[in-house]
Amino acid sequence: MSYGAGADFPGLSNSKPTSAINKGLDENVSSLYKAWSKLLSDSSQSSSSGEDDSEYESPPHFENCRMLIEMNHRLDTRLRNGSYPPWTIWKGKLDDLPLGERDEQLKYYRDQIIAEGNYPPWVSGSDVENYPMTRKVQRDLWLHQHPVSCNDPSVKFLLADWERSPGFGIGAQLAGMTGLLAIAVNEKRVLVTGYYNRADHDGCKGSSRSSWSCYFFPETSTECKNRALELMNETLAWQKGLMTRKENYTSKDIWSGRTPK
Known part of the structure; x- marks a missing residue:
């Protein structure tokens, strides 16, 4: 079903003029756009709008793509000694830590034996939200292919x-x-x-x-x-x-x- 110009939207009363609805949507979009634009500028730059952008989530394209590629490559590659990648529940979040602290945590995780219960981190959600044995099958397939x-x-x-x-x-x-x-x-x-x-x-x-x-x-x-x-x-x-x-x-x-x- 498509909505053309002047069509009624489900759940919206006809008593409210379309122009008023569009105005409200435009204001919300404009406000979000301004908040995201501010995040692009120097964080030390003072804000003139007086708006608090902390309530807005970062837009998807604000992710550090280079860091994500490096993290995923590390989690998809065996270590030099042939053991498994550092598959732990941290899912690469240690990259956010200072370098010295990160190295200590990585040493701890790499020294761990990958035992039953440690699986590739790319399966999202809990076990009940996935097909039975999803994590084990993903682990077995990865080991077979690597x-x-x-x-x-x-x-x-x-x-x-x-x-x-x-x-x-x-x-x-x-x-x-x-x-x-x-x-x-x-x-x-x-x-x-x-x-x-x-x-x-x-x-x-x-x-x-x-x-x-x-x-x-x-x-x-x-x-x-x-x-x-x-x-x-x-x-x-x-x-x-x-x-x-x-x-x-x-x-x-x-x-x-x-x-x-």
Whole structure:
């Protein structure tokens, strides 16, 4: 249902002129805009409006994007000794602490053993707000896709491009790749995705161009992706079964395959 010029809005009485409603909305928007604009100026600059902007939330684009990228990269990367990332309930909030205090807290968290109950921090909400076992499955999938050493001769790969047929929408593409992930998990292979046509545009910059990492966390580490691309050119790797591709499996395998337990 659409509302055209002069249409009545649900819950609003016709007794109040539309001009008065618009005036009230315009004042609220103007007030919020002024508060956000003040946050852009030097914090030491005195305010002339006399308004208290502490009651307004920061606009979404005020987030420190560089800090968020660095934090997410750290939480998606094993530590140098091969142990898990610092997955704790702090979710990277230590970045707000002074450098010295942050280092002490990081040392404490990194010295902790990642035991049952410590899961990847990107699952939001409580357990009852998610599908059962969501956190455990996310943890298991991350561990499967991030072996300690991608160069270990025992690590096998499934290298797969995304479906490109015009008849496949984004939902169908994701469904197909989900099937390939299930195959990879069942065969104890690391899934490495290739060219993604939906990310082949100027909005996806750098290494995220033509990759679904433009929208989501990468499915595996850069080291594993580079190792798979290296093995792709070795005939012996294919002969030994270290590498498979989408064409090694039937449509039934991909679209109605067995889901890992």
